[in-house]
Amino acid sequence: MPDFPTIAEASRLIADKKLSPVELTQSCLDRIARYDGVLHSFLLPTPERAMADARAAEARIMAGRSRGPLDGIPIGHKDIYNTAGIRTTGHSKLLENNVPDRDSTVVRKWAEAGTVMLGKLATHEFAMGGPSFDLPWPPARNPWNPAHFTSGSSSGTGAAVTAGLALGGTGSDTGGSIRGPAALCGLAGIKPTYGLCSRAGVLPLSFTLDHTGPLAWTVEDCALLLQAMAGYDPEDPASADRPVPDFTADLDKGVKGLRIGVVRHFFETDHRVGDTVRTQIDRALDIFRDLGAEVRDIALSPLEVWHACGFLILTAESYAIHEPWLKTRFNDYGELFRDRIALGGLIRGSDYVQALRRRRSLCLELKAAMADIDILVSAVQPAEAPPIEDVPKWATMEKPSFTIPFNVTGSPALALCTGFGAGGLPVALQLVGKPFSEAMLFRAGHAYETATEWRRQRPRLATPKAA
Numbered sequence: 001m002p003d004f005p006t007i008a009e010a011s012r013l014i015a016d017k018k019l020s021p022v023e024l025t026q027s028c029l030d031r032i033a034r035y036d037g038v039l040h041s042f043l044l045p046t047p048e049r050a051m052a053d054a055r056a057a058e059a060r061i062m063a064g065r066s067r068g069p070l071d072g073i074p075i076g077h078k079d080i081y082n083t084a085g086i087r088t089t090g091h092s093k094l095l096e097n098n099v100p101d102r103d104s105t106v107v108r109k110w111a112e113a114g115t116v117m118l119g120k121l122a123t124h125e126f127a128m129g130g131p132s133f134d135l136p137w138p139p140a141r142n143p144w145n146p147a148h149f150t151s152g153s154s155s156g157t158g159a160a161v162t163a164g165l166a167l168g169g170t171g172s173d174t175g176g177s178i179r180g181p182a183a184l185c186g187l188a189g190i191k192p193t194y195g196l197c198s199r200a201g202v203l204p205l206s207f208t209l210d211h212t213g214p215l216a217w218t219v220e221d222c223a224l225l226l227q228a229m230a231g232y233d234p235e236d237p238a239s240a241d242r243p244v245p246d247f248t249a250d251l252d253k254g255v256k257g258l259r260i261g262v263v264r265h266f267f268e269t270d271h272r273v274g275d276t277v278r279t280q281i282d283r284a285l286d287i288f289r290d291l292g293a294e295v296r297d298i299a300l301s302p303l304e305v306w307h308a309c310g311f312l313i314l315t316a317e318s319y320a321i322h323e324p325w326l327k328t329r330f331n332d333y334g335e336l337f338r339d340r341i342a343l344g345g346l347i348r349g350s351d352y353v354q355a356l357r358r359r360r361s362l363c364l365e366l367k368a369a370m371a372d373i374d375i376l377v378s379a380v381q382p383a384e385a386p387p388i389e390d391v392p393k394w395a396t397m398e399k400p401s402f403t404i405p406f407n408v409t410g411s412p413a414l415a416l417c418t419g420f421g422a423g424g425l426p427v428a429l430q431l432v433g434k435p436f437s438e439a440m441l442f443r444a445g446h447a448y449e450t451a452t453e454w455r456r457q458r459p460r461l462a463t464p465k466a467a
Contacts, residue, residue, distance in 0.1 A: 004164045004458050007221040011069040014061060021061070021072030025054035025116050028074045032118065032165045037464035038146050040138045041159035043079050044087055045119035050074065053116040060114070069224050071114030076160050076169040079120040080127055080203040081107050081212075090203045091123045093136050093332045094325060104201025105233045106170060106212055113228035118166050122156030127172055127205045128318065129337025130155065131388050141388060142185060143459040144425050148385040151180030157215045158185035163461055168216040168225050172202060174209045175314055175396070176380070176403025179415035179430060182215055183380035186417040186426030186454070188222045188445060189215040191403075193435045194410030195240035197226070198233035206317040208238075209310065209407045218455055219416060219445035223247040226438065240436075247439050254447045256292030258374045258440070260285070263300055267379035270303035271399050274383035277427045280418035281379065284429055287451050288444070298369055298376070300405075301362065307400035309362060310408045312347060312355040319344020336393055363409045367434075375444055376432040378402055380415045384425035406432050414441040417454045426454075 005013070005024070013019035029047050036042050057072035082088050082100035089095045103111065111117070122140040124130025130152045131139035140155040142148040143163040150158045154171030158181025161169055171178040173191040182189025190213050197212045204210055214225035227248070232241045262285060267273045273281075285295050300306075318341050319326070326345075330338060370376065379402045392398065406413040414431045421427050433441045449455050 004217070005167065006217050007070070007073050007167045007224050008218070010073060010167060011224070014072045015066065017061070021054040021057040021116060022051070024072065025050050025074050025118070028118055028165055031163070034463060035163055035461045036165060038462050039141050039143060039159045039163055041122055041140045041156040041163065041165060042076065042119045043089065043091065043122050043137050043156065046086060046117060049086070050116050050118045057114050057116060067112070067114035070110070070228055072116060073114070073167050074116040074118050075110065076118045076121045076157060076166040077107055078123050078154050078157050078170045078172060080123055080172060081170055082201040083107055083120065086120065088120065088203070090126045091135060091137060092125045092334070094329060096136055100201070102201060105198035105235060106229050107201070109231070110228055121160055121169055124153035124155060125334045125337040126203060126322070127153040127174060127177060129334050129340060131391055132334040132336045135334045139388065142385050142425070143461060144186065145423070146462055147387055148425060149184060149388045149391055151184040151381065151385065153177040154181045154215060157181065158187060161187055161215055161217060162459060164458070168214055168221055171213055171215050173211045173213060173407065174205045175310060175407055176401055178213050178215060179380050179403045179413060182415040183428035184385040184426065187215050187217060188219045188417070189213070189415045190222045190226060190438065190441070191406065191413045192226060192230065192438055193240070193412045195238050196436065196438070197229050198231070198236045198239055200233055200235035204321055206314045208317065209314055211407065219414070219442050219449055220248065220251060223251060223442045242436070245439055247442055250439055250443055251446050253443050254291055255288055255444050258293045258444060259372060260288055260293050260295045260375050260377055261298035261370070261373040262295060263376055263378045264297045265299060266303045266402060271382060271402065273379050274421070276421040277379055277381070277383060280427050281377065281429050284418050284448060285377065287448060291447055291451065298373065300369055301365060303400040303402070303405070306362060306405035306408060309355050309358045310401070310404035311396065312351060313359065313408070315341070315344040316347045316352045319347070339393065340396065359408050366409050366411065370434055374433070374440060378430045378432065380428045380430045384421040384423050384427060402430065411435065412438045412441055414445050416445045416448065419454055420457070
């Protein structure tokens with residue numbers, strides 16, 4: 001067995017009966033025990049549940065009753081996904097002892113696909129307030145250098161998958177919380193089209209911006225995970241009632257003939273990225289050209305406009321969700337979350353309505369700009385991961401976000417690694433598609449990964465120092 005098998009590799013080995021789900025799961029549990037004392041990616045490992053899941057998967061597979069490519073694959077769930085009988089905290093003191101009686105829809109669907117649940121993964125408090133050092137559990141750390149940030153809020157998923165403690169995991173994305181950790185940890189992460197994946201049973205942050213989606217080592221692995229995650233759910237009022245395509249059917253078709261538009265002013269003018277990020281985006285675009293894609297620059301409204309619209313909606317809706325607790329348990333929140341969310345109490349109803357109206361115009365603008373474009377390209381993060389101690393409280397307000405525009409529009413957006421900076425930490429780009437065009441994004445991302453070497457590089461992990 002490879003030290004770091006991808007989901008696709010492990011799935012093929014399991015199907016050929018060359019790899020035991022029990023052995024694979026025990027390997028992940030051993031790695032959690034060895035390395036997570038430094039990374040803090042898991043809030044709650046569930047080894048007994050994991051081994052029970054693995055033994056059941058192995059019995060099915062040996063009996064010729066495999067449930068598909070995810071049967072026997074060890075995964076983790078961000079700790080905002082409800083898990084029946086297993087603590088779900090939102091990484092917050094407010095829910096420190098919360099034990100749901102039902103699985104979220106995505107947790108149930110992945111279990112039905114045969115995944116092995118290793119445990120619950122760290123997040124920023126209620127998927128926004130981090131990195132925080134005043135919560136019951138420490139923040140997750142970047143496996144490439146534990147002194148550095150993972151981004152968030154799917155921080156534990158980013159750390160665990162990068163370190164090979166889990167082969168994949170759930171994330172959520174309200175303003176970039178899947179794509180940010182994918183970028184800073186060197187993973188692939190997909191924010192699907194709004195409504196493609198159910199949010200039922202997931203702790204909410206913003207009613208109209210929240211998305212659920214997966215993170216994994218490769219684009220192919222994300223496609224496999226999304227396949228088992230997507231689909232209509234009447235328990236989510238935003239769920240799209242439409243057929244789910246086969247996300248892997250065209251994975252190897254490449255990018256020949258695809259039309260790629262680069263929103264260059266987003267990352268060269270509106271929020272200037274570091275030299276390495278810009279260079280690696282340009283090199284990726286050269287690869288897409290060499291593979292047969294047409295690449296040209298396009299313009300949209302300034303990034304600040306997109307960010308202001310999304311940030312106002314997010315803050316107002318988050319405050320509406322948390323107002324009762326903010327009024328009665330204010331000091332039980334961590335400082336970062338409560339201070340960021342308390343701003344929502346100052347937003348007027350008229351401001352919120354105007355932001356919703358601007359959102360509609362921005363959606364129409366993007367639709368028009370993509371009329372003859374298949375995929376947009378932009379940045380995800382401005383640079384390599386900063387030291388975790390240096391992330392400012394108001395980081396979300398200092399510079400406009402590259403990711404929140406596509407929460408505003410609900411567009412599918414994929415982050416993938418484009419190499420490493422001078423500090424040895426990953427950098428990334430973002431591919432954005434039209435609604436429900438995830439399969440095309442996977443085609444493009446897989447073509448890029450296949451043409452480059454980045455997926456062959458893994459971090460050297462640190463172990464806790466002896467007491």
